[in-house]
Structure formats: C-alpha cells, structure tokens
Amino acid sequence: MVFAQARWDEPLIIQLSRVGKIGFHESHSYDRTVLDLIPSRLRRKQPPSLPEVSEIEVVRHYTRLSQQNFGVDLGIYPLGSCTMKYNPKICDAIAASHKIQELHPYQDERTAQGILQILYEASDFLTKIVGMDKITLQPAAGAHGEYTGVLLMRAYHLDRGEKSRDEVIVPDSAHGTNPASAAMAGYKVVEVPSNSEGCVDKEALKSAVGPRTVGLMITNPNTLGIFERDILEIAKIVHDAGGLLYYDGANLNAIMGKAKPGDMGFDIVHINLHKTFATPHGGGGPGAGPVGVTRRLADYLPVPIVEFDGSKYYLDYNRSKSIGKVRAFHGSAAVVLRAYVYMLLHGKEGLQTVSEVAVLNANYMAQKLRKIKGFSLPFGEGAPRKHEFVLSASLLAKETGVSALQVGKRLLDFGVHPPTIYFPMIVEEAMMTEPTETVSKQELDKMIQAFERISEEAYAKSDQPATSPHATTVTRIDEARANRPKTMQLTWRSTNPTS
Amino acid sequence: MAKTHPYIPNSDESAIRQMLSEIGLQSIAELFEDIPAAIRSKADLPVPSKMTELETRRHVEGLLAKNLSTRDVLSFLGAGVWSHHVPAAIDAIITRGEFLTSYTPYQPEISQGMLQAMFEYQSLICELTGMDYANSSLYDWSTALGEAARMAARVTGRYEFLFPKFIHPERLATLRTFCDPVDIKLVEVTQDKRSGSVDVSDLKNKLSSRTAGFYLEYPSFLGFVEQAVDEIEAAVHQVGSLFVAGCEPISLGALKPPSDFNTDIVVGEGQPLGSHMNYGGPLLGIFACRGETLLRQMPGRIIGKTTTQDGKRDAYCMALQTREQHIRREKATSNICTNEALLALAASMYLSLLGPKGMSEVCSAILDRTRYAIDSLRKLPGVVAPAFDAFHFMEFTVNFDKTGKKVSEINDGLLKAGIQGGLDLSSYFPELGQAALYCFTEVHTHRDIDMLADKLRMILEA
Numbered sequence: 039m040v041f042a043q044a045r046w047d048e049p050l051i052i053q054l055s056r057v058g059k060i061g062f063h064e065s066h067s068y069d070r071t072v073l074d075l076i077p078s079r080l081r082r083k084q085p086p087s088l089p090e091v092s093e094i095e096v097v098r099h100y101t102r103l104s105q106q107n108f109g110v111d112l113g114i115y116p117l118g119s120c121t122m123k124y125n126p127k128i129c130d131a132i133a134a135s136h137k138i139q140e141l142h143p144y145q146d147e148r149t150a151q152g153i154l155q156i157l158y159e160a161s162d163f164l165t166k167i168v169g170m171d172k173i174t175l176q177p178a179a180g181a182h183g184e185y186t187g188v189l190l191m192r193a194y195h196l197d198r199g200e201k202s203r204d205e206v207i208v209p210d211s212a213h214g215t216n217p218a219s220a221a222m223a224g225y226k227v228v229e230v231p232s233n234s235e236g237c238v239d240k241e242a243l244k245s246a247v248g249p250r251t252v253g254l255m256i257t258n259p260n261t262l263g264i265f266e267r268d269i270l271e272i273a274k275i276v277h278d279a280g281g282l283l284y285y286d287g288a289n290l291n292a293i294m295g296k297a298k299p300g301d302m303g304f305d306i307v308h309i310n311l312h313k314t315f316a317t318p319h320g321g322g323g324p325g326a327g328p329v330g331v332t333r334r335l336a337d338y339l340p341v342p343i344v345e346f347d348g349s350k351y352y353l354d355y356n357r358s359k360s361i362g363k364v365r366a367f368h369g370s371a372a373v374v375l376r377a378y379v380y381m382l383l384h385g386k387e388g389l390q391t392v393s394e395v396a397v398l399n400a401n402y403m404a405q406k407l408r409k410i411k412g413f414s415l416p417f418g419e420g421a422p423r424k425h426e427f428v429l430s431a432s433l434l435a436k437e438t439g440v441s442a443l444q445v446g447k448r449l450l451d452f453g454v455h456p457p458t459i460y461f462p463m464i465v466e467e468a469m470m471t472e473p474t475e476t477v478s479k480q481e482l483d484k485m486i487q488a489f490e491r492i493s494e495e496a497y498a499k500s501d502q503p504a505t506s507p508h509a510t511t512v513t514r515i516d517e518a519r520a521n522r523p524k525t526m527q528l529t530w531r532s533t534n535p536t537s
Numbered sequence: 538m539a540k541t542h543p544y545i546p547n548s549d550e551s552a553i554r555q556m557l558s559e560i561g562l563q564s565i566a567e568l569f570e571d572i573p574a575a576i577r578s579k580a581d582l583p584v585p586s587k588m589t590e591l592e593t594r595r596h597v598e599g600l601l602a603k604n605l606s607t608r609d610v611l612s613f614l615g616a617g618v619w620s621h622h623v624p625a626a627i628d629a630i631i632t633r634g635e636f637l638t639s640y641t642p643y644q645p646e647i648s649q650g651m652l653q654a655m656f657e658y659q660s661l662i663c664e665l666t667g668m669d670y671a672n673s674s675l676y677d678w679s680t681a682l683g684e685a686a687r688m689a690a691r692v693t694g695r696y697e698f699l700f701p702k703f704i705h706p707e708r709l710a711t712l713r714t715f716c717d718p719v720d721i722k723l724v725e726v727t728q729d730k731r732s733g734s735v736d737v738s739d740l741k742n743k744l745s746s747r748t749a750g751f752y753l754e755y756p757s758f759l760g761f762v763e764q765a766v767d768e769i770e771a772a773v774h775q776v777g778s779l780f781v782a783g784c785e786p787i788s789l790g791a792l793k794p795p796s797d798f799n800t801d802i803v804v805g806e807g808q809p810l811g812s813h814m815n816y817g818g819p820l821l822g823i824f825a826c827r828g829e830t831l832l833r834q835m836p837g838r839i840i841g842k843t844t845t846q847d848g849k850r851d852a853y854c855m856a857l858q859t860r861e862q863h864i865r866r867e868k869a870t871s872n873i874c875t876n877e878a879l880l881a882l883a884a885s886m887y888l889s890l891l892g893p894k895g896m897s898e899v900c901s902a903i904l905d906r907t908r909y910a911i912d913s914l915r916k917l918p919g920v921v922a923p924a925f926d927a928f929h930f931m932e933f934t935v936n937f938d939k940t941g942k943k944v945s946e947i948n949d950g951l952l953k954a955g956i957q958g959g960l961d962l963s964s965y966f967p968e969l970g971q972a973a974l975y976c977f978t979e980v981h982t983h984r985d986i987d988m989l990a991d992k993l994r995m996i997l998e999a
Binding site (some may be wrong): 091122126167222268367386394530 | 661
C-alpha cells in the first residue's frame with residue numbers, strides 16, 4: 039500500500055503574475071476608445087489587481103493543483119451520506135455538446151424541444167423511482183431541495199388555514215441541513231431521540247407531534263444505515279397529527295427497486311442527483327436536488343414545471359398556488375441531463391443492482407471492520423445495514439488514545455479517503471462509511487487491511503496515527519490558526535507580493 | 538439477483554457469492570429482509586431497460602440534436618445568463634477527475650488543490666469587486682440575493698428590504714421565497730421611466746429605521762447603469778441600512794467596483810466568468826461583503842490560508858465553519874452544503890487567463906458592440922433604442938410600440954431567419970410597452986448586428 043500525493047509547493051496564481059503577460063487572445067478589430075463612453079463617475083480608475091499570466095502558466099498551475107486533490111477517479115472515497123460513486127464518463131462526454139452548453143434558458147421553446155424532452159423524461163423516471171406524483175427539477179442541491187420541501191409544507195398548511203403550525207420535527211441523527219432548512223423557513227426545530235436500535239423512538243415522536251407540527255424530516259434508511267422498519271407507523275403518527283412526512287433523499291442509493299418512499303407514506307421527497315444518480319460532485323458542487331411530491335402537494339411546486347401537451351414540450355408557469363421561484367430559470371439542466379444518461383445506462387435492472395451491491399459492499403465492510411480490535415458497530419450489531427454504516431472507534435480511543443480523527447488521517451496515508459467522522463452525533467467516535475456499489479472487493483479489502491494496520495499501530499503504541507498523514511501534499515493542518523482572528527486569512531490581499 | 542455491470546465491479550456472481558459467504562449470508566435478499574413486506578417493491582422499477590453506452594449516446598444525442606444552440610442561430614439573449622467565449626483551457630482543467638470527482642474538502646490534507654483554488658477564487662472576487670471577503674460560492678445570483686436580504690435582516694435586526702422596480706423578475710420572485718417565511722417585507726422603489734435612475738426621493742421616503750437594506754442592480758437588469766450611486770449610498774447608510782449591490786462581473790473590468798460606493802454586500806452571477814449557459818444551470822452565485830461583522834454572518838463555505846501544524850508549509854482549510862449547518866444545525870447562517878465549486882474554479886481560471894488587460898479588452902469589445910447595435914437599431918423605422926436615456930453596458934431595451942408590431946411577432950419573424958431576438962419584456966414590465974431586452978457581447982460581430990438590423994427592417998416593413 040504505497041501512496042504519495044503530489045507536492046508541487048505551488049505558489050498562489052497571483053504570485054506567478056508579471057506585468058504585461060496575458061492568457062487570452064487580444065483582438066485588434068475595433069476601437070479601444072469606446073471605454074471613454076463610460077461616464078467618468080462610473081469608470082473604473084484602477085484596473086482590478088488580477089494576475090497577469092500566460093495560458094501555459096494557468097494550465098500548469100491548475101493541473102498541479104489538481105494533482106494535489108483526491109477524487110473518486112483516484113481511489114475509494116467512502117464519505118458517509120455523500121455517495122461518492124463513480125461518475126460514468128459518457129455522461130460528461132454527452133454534456134460537453136454545444137447542444138446543451140450553448141442553450142439559453144429564454145430561447146424559444148420550439149428551439150429547445152430536445153432538452154425539454156430530456157427534462158420531462160428525467161422528471162418522469164425520478165418521480166416513479168421514488169413513488170411520487172409530480173416533481174420539480176429546480177433546486178440546485180440537496181439542502182436547496184429541503185428548503186423547497188419545507189416551503190411546500192408551509193404552503194400546504196397555510197392553504198388549509200392552519201397558521202399555528204410552526205414546528206418541524208427531526209431525529210437526533212438527522213443531517214445538519216434538515217434543521218437548518220426548517221429554520222430558514224422560520225420554523226422551530228424539535229428533535230426526537232433515537233431508540234436503542236438507532237431508529238426513531240415512536241413514543242417520543244408521539245409526544246412531540248401535535249397541532250403545531252408542520253412535519254417530520256427523516257431519511258430511510260437513516261444515517262446509521264438502518265432501515266426504519268416502523269416507517270408506516272411513524273407516517274401514521276405524523277399524519278394523524280396533521281403533519282407531513284419529508285424524505286431526505288441522501289440515502290436513496292440504498293433502496294432503488296427495493297422500496298419507494300411513496301409506498302412508505304412520505305409526502306415529499308428530495309433526490310440528490312449528485313449522489314444516487316452519479317453526477318460529479320465537482321469539488322463541492324454543482325449538484326441538483328429535485329423534489330417530488332404526492333398529488334395533494336403538486337399545486338404548490340415552484341414554477342416552471344416541464345409539461346407535454348401531446349405534440350410539444352413546454353415550461354408551465356401558469357400555476358396559481360405555486361410557492362413561486364426558488365432560483366432563477368429552470369433548474370440545473372446540465373446536471374439533470376447527466377442523471378438522465380445515467381438512468382438510461384442502468385435501466386430498471388441496473389438501478390436495482392446499484393442498490394443491491396451498494397448494500398452488499400456496506401455490509402461486507404461493516405462485518406469485517408467491526409471485528410477489528412478497537413472498533414464496534416453500535417446500535418444493533420447484528421442487524422443488516424443498508425448502503426452505509428457507522429463504525430465507532432470509541433474503544434480504540436479509550437484504550438490507545440487514537441481517535442476517529444486520527445484513524446481518518448492515517449487512512450489518508452494509504453490513499454483511502456476517510457469516512458465521514460463525528461457524525462451522526464449519537465455515535466461516539468463515529469466513522470460513517472459508505473463504500474457505494476462502484477468499488478471492487480479488492481479495493482474494499484485494501485481498506486479493511488488499512489484499518490487492521492491502524493489498529494495494530496494504535497495498540498503497539500506507534501506514533502504513526504498521531505503524526506499522520508505523511509503521504510499527502512501537506513502534513514496535519516493547523517485548522518485553529520485559520521480561525522483565530524489574529525491569524526485568519528481569507529484572501530491573498532495581505533500576502534499579495536504585487537501589491 | 539444482480540447482473541454484471543461495467544460500473545459495478547462486484548456485480549458478477551462469483552464476487553457476490555464470495556462476499557456473501559464471508560459474512561455468513563446466502564443471498565443479497567437477506568440484506569433487504571428488514572424492509573417490511575407491506576412496503577417492499579414487488580414489481581420492477583417503472584423505467585426503461587438499460588441501454589449500452591453506444592445506444593445511450595445515439596439516443597440522447599438524437600434528442601439534443603433537436604435543440605438549436607447559439608452556434609446554430611444568432612442569439613441576442615442575455616437577461617441573467619450571457620453568451621461569452623469560454624477559453625478552451627477552462628474546460629480542459631475542470632473536467633480533470635481530480636477536481637471533478639472530489640467533494641467538499643472535509644479532509645484538507647488530501648484536498649489542497651481545490652482548497653487553494655477556492656482561496657484564489659475568493660481573492661479574485663475580492664479584487665474584482667473591491668470587497669474584503671467572498672465566500673466560495675452560492676447557487677446563483679437569485680439565491681445569493683435571497684441570502685443577502687436575510688443576512689441584512691440578521692445584522693440589522695430590521696425586517697424591511699427595498700428593491701428597485703426594474704429588478705430581474707426571476708430574482709425578485711426568488712427573493713420573495715427567501716423573505717416571506719421569515720416575515721421580511723419587500724418594498725419596491727420607483728425608477729424613472731425615462732432614465733431608469735432610482736427615484737431618490739421615493740427611496741428616501743421608504744428608507745426608515747425599519748429598513749434592513751436596499752438592493753441595486755449594477756448594471757441594471759435592463760442594461761442601464763445607475764449614475765447616482767453615491768447619493769443612494771449616502772441615503773441608505775444614513776438610516777443605518779445595508780447597501781447591497783447585484784453585479785454582472787464582466788462589467789467590473791471597466792466599471793467602478795461596488796466597493797467605491799461603500800457597498801456592504803455584493804451578489805452576482807458568475808456564469809459569464811468561464812461557464813457555459815447550459816440552458817440556465819448550473820450557475821454560480823457570487824457573494825462578497827466588507828468588514829468582520831458581516832463576515833461572521835456570511836452564508837456559505839469560506840476557505841482560509843493557514844500552515845501545517847509544524848509551521849513548515851502553507852496550507853488551506855475551511856474556515857469559520859461554526860456558521861455552517863454541519864456544525865451549527867438550525868442556528869447556521871444558511872442551510873447550504875453542496876455549492877458551485879467547479880464553476881468557481883472556472884471563474885478563477887477565467888479571471889487569471891484574462892487578467893486586468895483581458896477584462897478591459899472584453900469590456901471594450903462589449904461596449905463596441907453595444908454602441909454599434911444602438912446606432913444600427915435606432916435607425917429602424919419606429920424603433921426606439923435604447924428605450925432608457927442612460928449609459929448602457931451589454932444590454933439595452935428596444936421599444937417597438939411605434940412599429941405597430943408586437944415583440945412576439947417580431948421574434949417569430951426573426952426566428953424564421955435564424956435569429957433569436959431579445960427577451961420579450963411585455964409581460965414582465967407592461968408599462969414599457971412592446972419592448973425587448975437585447976444583449977451584445979464579444980461573441981457578436983458587426984456583421985451579426987448588421988444581419989439583425991436587416992432582418993428587423995424586413996419584418997417591420999412587411
């Protein structure tokens with residue numbers, strides 16, 4: 039297991055700047071004095087201090103930076119709840135066409151029938167996969183979908199004259215975006231505890247719901263990777279109180295073809311196209327977070343919705359009860375296109391295989407890792423997981439002082455991206471692990487071996503875990519320094535050598 | 538049971554059998570037995586059967602072929618998404634798997650490349666706008682505006698937000714969905730019908746100790762550039778409100794940066810900085826502010842420069858994470874997690890490739906086309922161009938009232954001739970009459986504009 043990440047000691051792009059250089063073809067076909075047309079009170083007096091560099095310098099700079107970055111294309115990236123699966127290259131190849139890249143959102147619909155058909159069919163597939171009735175493709179990300187979903191709940195209750203509903207319930211294991219999205223919509227957040235099996239405590243839920251309940255936001259499987267088998271009862275508790283049930287689609291990769299949120303009683307579902315449907319995560323984004331709803335919520339969806347009248351596809355803005363717009367234009371078409379291609383490449387058989395193997399990989403790994411000294415699988419040690427599981431390094435930390443953080447840092451030395459650590463908060467020294475379906479057994483075994491090695495090192499009192507990582511571009515980073523007012527530096531201005 | 542698939546290495550029977558037996562299971566089905574029978578799917582997913590890569594490519598490219606792109610027709614649309622030349626180097630870099638297939642840099646030691654690139658992006662946005670701090674992206678201009686209004690309310694503890702009449706209608710609609718749920722009241726400020734200038738006396742009447750902020754688009758949605766920015770700024774700050782500017786970033790290569798008129802928050806659309814239009818998404822929300830107080834209330838991810846723990850090397854990591862949802866949950870400044878990092882990377886490359894000279898160059902090309910188009914279109918019978926008496930950048934309103942023709946008819950005629958006309962404004966701003974918003978950038982030549990003028994003349998004289 040040898041891994042060494044590139045170390046270029048690459049300066050900031052501004053430090054490469056030398057007066058007079060340019061990375062852009064200048065044109066000489068027109069009169070430069072047009073700048074004098076700008077009224078002097080509006081004219082920029084000092085040009086912006088941007089770098090002056092040639093194209094080759096820019097390309098080398100960013101190519102070097104890319105080599106100092108780890109992605110799915112380089113190795114296993116089992117970041118829990120993020121579904122870091124392989125992004126098929128054909129999706130990007132098709133999306134590189136000018137027939138998508140150079141389309142304008144306001145162009146005449148007659149000249150956009152191809153993309154509208156794709157958006158329409160993608161809407162149809164996604165709606166059916168989650169068992170909803172109608173969908174919006176607008177939201178730009180999962181959290182944006184959540185905010186949209188909470189606004190839909192709000193519109194539904196207000197439309198029924200139920201103004202006193204102001205509490206959104208989330209489990210204590212929920213993603214941070216759930217409470218944050220509810221709060222953005224002006225709601226109070228009520229947390230319900232998990233029971234000893236890691237699932238929603240139904241008694242606690244019963245006492246939490248009431249006339250103030252807007253709805254419950256949960257994932258299923260939950261963030262522990264455990265299927266909430268009482269979901270129908272949970273749905274009933276929430277619905278009986280007049281609330282709605284919101285499905286956080288971050289964990290959809292576990293259940294495609296196995297169970298649909300619509301059949302579990304959910305009213306609203308967001309889908310992360312960058313997770314389940316393999317659109318590249320882009321170093322943090324873009325993503326897309328379409329939101330599907332049942333019939334009773336369909337009227338409130340944001341505008342526009344892509345429709346088909348039997349002869350042509352069109353954007354429907356004429357929806358009087360719509361919550362309005364959650365962003366400009368019609369959604370992230372280029373992301374939806376990639377997800378559409380992904381769905382065609384898999385089809386109904388392949389999408390089911392995706393979930394089956396994602397779950398198999400997770401369980402294989404969970405069963406192997408929990409047997410390694412210092413690690414455990416809290417909440418139902420024997421119960422099957424779905425697409426992810428949460429390992430605890432608490433015994434290791436107690437017995438050797440090596441924490442989940444240090445295990446994670448040491449994993450980097452083996453070219454393995456660590457799991458999500460310290461989440462969910464109900465597990466001590468949590469390592470939330472989601473291998474996805476796109477890793478081989480060999481790769482899983484390599485990661486398991488890395489865990490074994492780290493456990494051995496920890497119990498042998500080796501200083502390796504504590505001093506790791508060693509093989510990455512930089513060694514352990516001083517994150518506190520980046521946050522201390524005196525040393526905080528958020529732009530290059532104070533270090534800009536040209537200023 | 539699973540079938541072998543090229544992206545799913547463990548989908549072959551032997552791998553599955555071996556893995557199952559190692560964990561003491563007979564079949565994959567056992568792993569799904571905890572799903573109650575009542576909700577377990579019995580039928581196949583109601584989606585088509587899988588296609589090969591070749592079949593998929595043919596099918597999807599066949600659909601895409603029905604679209605007419607700006608390479609197929611001559612388009613004069615702008616209005617929030619703009620056609621610009623994207624240097625080839627940008628696409629070459631942003632499609633590198635190391636960037637493309639990575640995610641939020643939760644593990645900074647192995648993610649230095651993207652972290653440094655985002656630090657550079659923040660720095661470049663600050664150079665361009667003159668602001669102190671920028672985050673590493675929001676979804677788009679409209680959601681950045683929504684976040685700005687909420688931030689203004691948080692910072693001031695006030696719940697009225699003022700916007701100008703001729704705001705981009707989709708931005709206004711988005712602003713509403715961000716403000717309504719938290720009871721931020723939106724108040725429209727008049728703009729002069731002839732010059733487009735903000736009616737400062739109306740603004741002053743509406744500004745009060747309840748005002749969280751005033752938002753100005755610079756250049757405006759309709760392409761004219763507000764001249765009385767200093768007067769507006771003074772009025773806004775006099776009542777202790779925040780001044781929020783919405784900017785199209787290319788224009789800042791030649792126009793006074795918003796920091797020059799003491800803007801508190803700058804939002805904008807980063808798509809013109811090296812990203813394709815993509816039918817309107819994904820886009821890039823720019824968000825910048827001045828001063829530490831505002832910084833601590835800023836939404837979105839921020840990257841900071843630091844060192845390794847041994848102090849030997851420079852390094853980058855996420856900073857001020859206590860503002861974010863993964864730490865602060867319902868007390869976070871925003872719920873944003875996934876952002877638009879890849880487009881921010883494209884923007885960094887664009888600004889680096891062009892540099893100060895290139896930005897000035899693109900701005901002068903745009904001004905050259907804008908001037909040429911105004912001169913050409915205003916000669917047409919009955920056409921008023923621009924409809925506002927002001928300095929315009931890149932876009933302007935063309936009024937057709939005196940031609941007796943509707944914009945929709947004119948655009949139909951243009952499309953038959955292979956031209957996509959400007960955005961029909963008649964439903965957004967009926968008071969402007971039969972008007973369209975035309976956009977001219979460096980991608981247009983004088984011949985393109987001549988062709989537009991010729992076709993328009995034919996349509997108007999028919």
